[in-house]
């Protein structure tokens with residue numbers, strides 16, 4: 296990258312409430328001329344972009360297609376072409392931002408973009424602006440302390456599968472499971488086996504229209520969860 300090239304800001308826009316964004320993120324979003332958002336190759340919808348739209352100052356918006364597939368070859372090709380497009384814009388000397396839900400380095404497409412950019416151009420200038428994670432916002436909403444004293448805390452993906460999940464839950468005091476929606480039956484059965492259904496809270500669409508909190512997982516048996524759903528397990532109970 297030439298010394299005159301622009302900087303890419305990876306911006307966490309928080310989990311939904313447009314007020315849960317940092318002052319730093321806001322400042323950059325109002326300054327950069329170019330904003331990238333990831334979306335499915337089938338449409339141009341980006342939740343991250345819709346969260347910050349009310350803060351923008353006329354920056355150009357470009358959608359980068361990130362396919363929802365587990366096919367490594369397809370994914371790698373998409374990351375590579377998206378990273379090349381970002382480098383093309385930075386090479387003009389313009390700064391750009393990539394907006395992402397919650398925190399950019401927590402289960403986010405930004406992590407893949409960052410690694411691909413650094414591989415393609417080790418000199419690329421990147422600044423990451425952290426965001427409030429979905430589970431911080433959900434803990435605040437439900438008044439659930441995530442960790443206290445010497446307790447441990449695990450953050451896991453619901454896609455892990457029942458056996459692995461059981462292993463992790465056995466080892467930890469507090470567990471947050473993100474990406475629950477496709478694997479909810481599996482997660483439900485695991486928590487039922489461990490007798491933890493009533494120590495588990497499910498939060499959907501935190502800070503967004505349709506927000507719901509269910510304090511006992513039994514109430515969700517057999518139901519489909521929205522994509523934006525997570526589970527907080529507190530093995531010792533809430534204590535109140």
Ligand SMILES: C[S@@+](CC[C@H](N)C(=O)[O-])C[C@H]1O[C@@H](n2cnc3c(N)ncnc32)[C@H](O)[C@@H]1O
Nearest residue numbers: 310396397398401428429473474500501523524
């Ligand atoms: C790809 S991960 C993004 C995580 C995000 N980077 C963060 O810092 O929280 C998507 C998952 O995050 C969780 N999530 C994100 N926003 C949420 C919200 N507003 N309400 C509930 N869950 C949310 C859901 O579990 C969803 O499946």
